Amino acid sequence: MPTVNLSTLGYNASITAASTNYPQEFLVYNTSINSITNGGCACVWTVPNGVTFVTFEIWGGGGGGSGSCCCMQVGQGAGAGGYAVKTVYNNGGLSGCVYCICAGGSTGTPATQPGCAGNPSYVTGFGLTNFCACGGANGCTTCFQYGACYICQVAACCSFACGGDIVAYGYRGSAVQTQFCYSYGWGLHPTAPATVSGPFIGPNGCNIGGCTNWTNAPFPGGGGYGAHVVSGGCCCGMFGAGGLVSITYG
Amino acid sequence: MPTVNLSAFFPDSRYTLSATATNALNVLYVYNTNTNSASNGGQCCLWTVPAGVGWAKFELWSGGGDGGGACCCQHASYSGGSGSYARKTIRVVPGQSYTICAAGSTAMPTACQGQGSFQSYACGNSSNAGITYPLCLCAPSGGVGVANCNYWQNQCNCTSYVCGIGSFCGADFCICGMRGGSQAATCGFMSWQSSAEPTYIGGAVRMSIDHCQNFHGCGFGGIATFPGGGGSSANTNNGGCFCGGWGAGGLVLITYK
Numbered sequence: 001m002p003t004v005n006l007s008t009l010g011y012n013a014s015i016t017a018a019s020t021n022y023p024q025e026f027l028v029y030n031t032s033i034n035s036i037t038n039g040g041c042a043c044v045w046t047v048p049n050g051v052t053f054v055t056f057e058i059w060g061g062g063g064g065g066s067g068s069c070c071c072m073q074v075g076q077g078a079g080a081g082g083y084a085v086k087t088v089y090n091n092g093g094l095s096g097c098v099y100c101i102c103a104g105g106s107t108g109t110p111a112t113q114p115g116c117a118g119n120p121s122y123v124t125g126f127g128l129t130n131f132c133a134c135g136g137a138n139g140c141t142t143c144f145q146y147g148a149c150y151i152c153q154v155a156a157c158c159s160f161a162c163g164g165d166i167v168a169y170g171y172r173g174s175a176v177q178t179q180f181c182y183s184y185g186w187g188l189h190p191t192a193p194a195t196v197s198g199p200f201i202g203p204n205g206c207n208i209g210g211c212t213n214w215t216n217a218p219f220p221g222g223g224g225y226g227a228h229v230v231s232g233g234c235c236c237g238m239f240g241a242g243g244l245v246s247i248t249y250g
Numbered sequence: 251m252p253t254v255n256l257s258a259f260f261p262d263s264r265y266t267l268s269a270t271a272t273n274a275l276n277v278l279y280v281y282n283t284n285t286n287s288a289s290n291g292g293q294c295c296l297w298t299v300p301a302g303v304g305w306a307k308f309e310l311w312s313g314g315g316d317g318g319g320a321c322c323c324q325h326a327s328y329s330g331g332s333g334s335y336a337r338k339t340i341r342v343v344p345g346q347s348y349t350i351c352a353a354g355s356t357a358m359p360t361a362c363q364g365q366g367s368f369q370s371y372a373c374g375n376s377s378n379a380g381i382t383y384p385l386c387l388c389a390p391s392g393g394v395g396v397a398n399c400n401y402w403q404n405q406c407n408c409t410s411y412v413c414g415i416g417s418f419c420g421a422d423f424c425i426c427g428m429r430g431g432s433q434a435a436t437c438g439f440m441s442w443q444s445s446a447e448p449t450y451i452g453g454a455v456r457m458s459i460d461h462c463q464n465f466h467g468c469g470f471g472g473i474a475t476f477p478g479g480g481g482s483s484a485n486t487n488n489g490g491c492f493c494g495g496w497g498a499g500g501l502v503l504i505t506y507k
Contacts (some may be wrong), residue, residue, distance in 0.1 A: 020304075021340045025422040153284030196428045197332055197447035218428070246423060248339070250306070 003061050021050065023250030029242060031102040033219040036239040040105030040119060046250065047097045053089040054099075056131065057232050057246040060159055060170065063136035063236025064116035068213035071143065072113075074187035077173020077200075078223030078240055080140030081118050083193035084164030088127030093250075099125035099190030104135055108226065111236040114140040114224065118159065118170075121243035131163030136174045136240055139189070139226040146188030168193035173223050192221025192241075200225070217237050222242035253336050265298035276303075280502040281352040285476040288496035292354030292368060297504065299342045305340040306506035308372045311448060312427075313353030314474050315414060315482035316364035324397040329430030330356075330497045331393035331414050332446035333478030336421035338372075338387045342506070348374030348385060353500030355474075358437030358483065358493040364394025364481070369416050369459055370500035377461030390416040391427045392446065392497050396482040425449050430480050446480040448498075477501035 030038040038222045040061070047054060060081025066074070081104065088094065104119030116134025159170035171190040189200040196218050217224045217240055224238035274384070278297065286292040288399065299306070316328030353368035371388040390413040413426040431445040446452075452475065474481045474497055481495030 022341045023307065023340060025337075027423065110474055191428075195425055196449055197452035200428075202433045203370055218426075 001088040007158070017250070019061040021250070023248050024246040025183030025198030025246060028247070029220065030105055032112070033106070033242060036106055037108045037241055038208065040103050040242055042100070042102040045101055046087045047099070047101050049095045049201070051094050051140035051249045052248060053087055054094060055085065055087040055248040057248070058121045058123060058131070059083050059138040059195065059220040059244045060121050060133035060143035060161070061104035061106060061135045061141050061243040062192065062221045062223040063118040063138045064109065064240040065189070065226040066113045066115040066139040066141040066198060067111035067226035067236040068113070068141040068236060069234040070231055071178055072141040073228045074175040075140045075177070077174055077187040077189035077226060077250045078115050079137030079159055079172040080223050081121070081136045081191040081221030081243055082133040082159040082161030082170045083134050083168040083221070084131065084161040085166045086128060086131055086164040086220040090127075094126070097126045100124055101245050101247070103245045104235045106242040107240040109224070109236040109239050114138045115224065115237045116240065118240045120242060123244055123245060129163050132162070133243065134159045134170070136170045136190070136221065136223050138171055139237055141226050141237070145238040149182045154159045167243060169223060183232045187226050188223055189217065189223040191218045195220060195222070217241040229244050258345040275305040275505055275507050278504040278506070280350045280504070281477065282354060282499050284487055285499060288355055289357045290355045290499055291376055292352050293497055294349065294351040295502040296347050297350050299344050299348055299506070300345045301344045301395070303342060303344055303506050305339060305506055306401070307337065308344045308360035308385065309337040309505075310352070310355035310370040310387060310389055311335050311450075311477040311501045312370045312389045312391040312416070312445070313355065313368040314478045314480040314497030315367040316359055316397035316497045317481040318362045318364050318407035319360040319491060320362060320486050321491035321492045322486050324362060324399050325485050326396040326432045326443045327396040328432050329445040329482045330367070330395040330480030330494070332414065332427035332449050332452070332480050333367065333370070333392045333431035333500055334389040334418065334425060334427045335450040336387055336424040338385065338422050339384045340385055340419055343378045343381045343383060343478045346374065346383065347376045350504070352502045353391060356495050356497040358439055360491055360493045361399045363493055364396065364483075365409040366394060367415055367497050368500065369393035370502055372502055374403050385420065387420040388416070389418055389421070389424060389503040390414040390427065391500075392427050392478065392480050392500035395430065395481060395494055397483045397485070404471035414478050425480065428478070432483075443482055445474065445482050447475050452479065452497060481502040
């Protein structure tokens with residue numbers, strides 16, 4: 001179960017915190033990290049008195065896994081969101097500066113193909129230009145190895161990030177496909193940079209599911225599982241995890 | 251053989267861009283330097299806040315889980331998991347002390363289930379001149395790996411996003427480690443194992459060992475990546491037993507000013 005500890009710094013409280021003489025950190029994200037289409041989280045933050053630097057660390061949301069109907073398997077795992085870090089510094093102080101902060105939401109879980117693209121996270125305000133971590137690429141499923149019935153259409157490349165002192169792209173997913181039911185087929189669903197190491201691997205070719213019975217993508221920014229189906233019916237892919245914004249100021 | 255260049259682990263811009271010759275930050279690393287050894291014992295110390303210092307950021311990685319050992323004809327069910335990451339920034343007072351412990355690496359078990367892993371932590375509750383800024387920061391260590399006879403049937407044992415052994419405490423921000431995965435298969439092809447890399451600063455995953463070559467943690471399974479990477483489990487398809495790979499030790503990083 002993903003865990004993010006906000007026990008001491010719930011973001012509402014932190015946003016109204018008084019100035020300090022030491023760095024403090026708070027997080028902005030939708031706390032329903034295990035829910036589909038959670039809407040993300042957005043807020044406006046005014047820098048308190050006495051602050052000379054602010055560091056923003058952002059993760060875009062992960063892409064959603066693709067649904068499947070018989071007899072499809074993962075053609076490409078959903079991608080991870082991008083990652084960026086930026087520090088804004090002003091020796092004369094940043095007090096009163098206003099920042100608009102947006103953490104991307106989780107995706108939906110379609111039973112159709114392809115999956116949903118991930119949602120971006122971003123921050124705007126003084127000292128930031130085009131500061132954004134894009135959402136992960138959508139996953140796709142295909143009948144290629146079971147017999148061509150659907151052509152996979154996916155994002156062209158990785159999930160970009162921009163405007164930071166450091167940026168890291170989120171990888172697009174991959175898969176091993178097979179013509180043999182009951183063996184060997186599996187998807188690779190990347191985790192986001194600067195989170196847990198990855199990739200998130202599974203399921204194999206004969207596991208049917210996706211709507212409810214798979215593990216959630218790692219928060220923040222992990223790509224959701226795609227579905228495999230080897231008998232009747234359709235299954236949806238798993239949702240991509242939401243994004244996150246960390247703000248450290250002092 | 252992994253190399254360790256700690257300065258390369260932390261190139262991020264937090265605080266450092268604002269540092270000048272007159273307000274430079276100080277950084278202290280606590281870890282056992284025998285990063286490529288099993289059972290290295292970790293490293294503990296008592297850190298006393300130097301004069302003139304007003305705050306400190308503590309970051310820690312707990313140790314990775316060890317892989318499971320195997321006798322013929324067992325196969326990796328999954329490899330050891332990575333240790334979790336946590337960080338916390340607090341006010342400090344010069345003269346106040348904190349106990350810092352970086353987890354040790356694990357042993358190389360012969361049992362089919364790994365034997366455990368170790369947590370890193372940073373705690374203190376001392377005072378100076380009547381002022382106390384308490385801290386108790388910890389993170390779970392990696393889950394253990396397992397070898398099993400049941401995975402000779404072709405199937406994927408998927409990776410899991412689990413925090414591992416223990417719990418978080420006192421963190422502003424934390425990220426769980428991840429347990430490794432594997433694909434078992436009949437001898438000949440398509441068998442692999444994925445071992446978790448360090449949390450937060452790691453990249454991708456360490457793929458390892460084809461079961462048909464009797465690879466094992468003792469020598470050829472690949473060394474867990476410091477800090478906190480998970481050890482590989484063993485595979486064997488003929489006589490003899492092999493141990494699992496060790497889980498990497500932990501690290502505590504203190505940035506202060």
